[in-house]
Amino acid sequence: MADSAGWSLTESDPGVFTGILHELGVRGVQVEELWGLDSDLLKDLEPVYALIFLFKWVGNADPATMDGNLQDPPQDHYFAHQVINNACASIALLNAALNIRDPNVTLGDELTNLQAFSEGLDPETRGWTLSNSEKLREVHNSFARSDPFHLEDHQRPDDPSEDAYHFIAYLPIGDEVYELDGLKPKPVCHGKWDANASAGGWTDLARSVLERRIATYPAGEVMFNLMALTGRKSRLEAQLEALPVESSGERFELEETLRGIEERMKDWETENALRRHNYIGLIHAMLVELAKQDRLGAQIEAAKSKMKERVAERKAKGEVMMEDD
Structure with missing residues (x-):
């Protein structure tokens, strides 16, 4: 990876990730933090487009022993390499968002143009295309906590004892579940999922993959974080609009749920504003x-x-x- 000058570290926070997507023009999707992968929780968040996983990075595994197989999906897909440090959060987020194929989700002009420009390019060139986008870098950096004493990586002394963390995405492409890790040469295929199954669909397979991955760490390791890209709000709004007027009980329940989501998103906006503010002068x-x-x-x-x-x-x-x- 190249020098990271100009790119800041990003917090693993659903409000930050939702804010990044919305400021880039994406509509119809939010990011929710997951405290587990039980089927009821995921069903409540449907449709779940992707999972974003944060973990302690200990180096890339030997492909011969790695869970899954390095291979390109046969279907049309988007995959970009991470070519500079500190950009893994946005790379994982965009690798997920640019693979959503749902008419209820719109990417906006910025990402639509980036996607069109990247068509036919290899993953590394796509990574450079994203990393050289001034708009993407500005939005990414705008969600970093204000730090008047911030040092770029080339000024900061190396600390071999400092842990490194990395974001990757899990999502369905066609009838297979893929892991999109910007530090790997290709997507990682984890096998087929049954779209007709009555259970949790592709997230059931993703759960087993994540459980195996977490099991490779020492017992007691808790430095993981999981978030879901979901179109839940759009689904609930469509359900509410389709309800007949006489369904007052169900309508009230949907309205209360949507009100809770909207209030949480307003709280995220406030937190993001506070996150950006520098209080040192005050x-x-x-x-x-x-x-x-x-x-x-x-x-x-x-x-x-x-x-x-x-x-x-x-x-x-x-x-x-x-x-x-």
């Missing part, structure tokens, strides 16, 4: 004003006293530390 101005009013003396002395207590406690436990820790 804090600095408040401290300067308090200092002018000579109102910081007591707080400074209390902080010094607290630090001395912490030093004494650690020394009592035999910990070695500097006096001014």
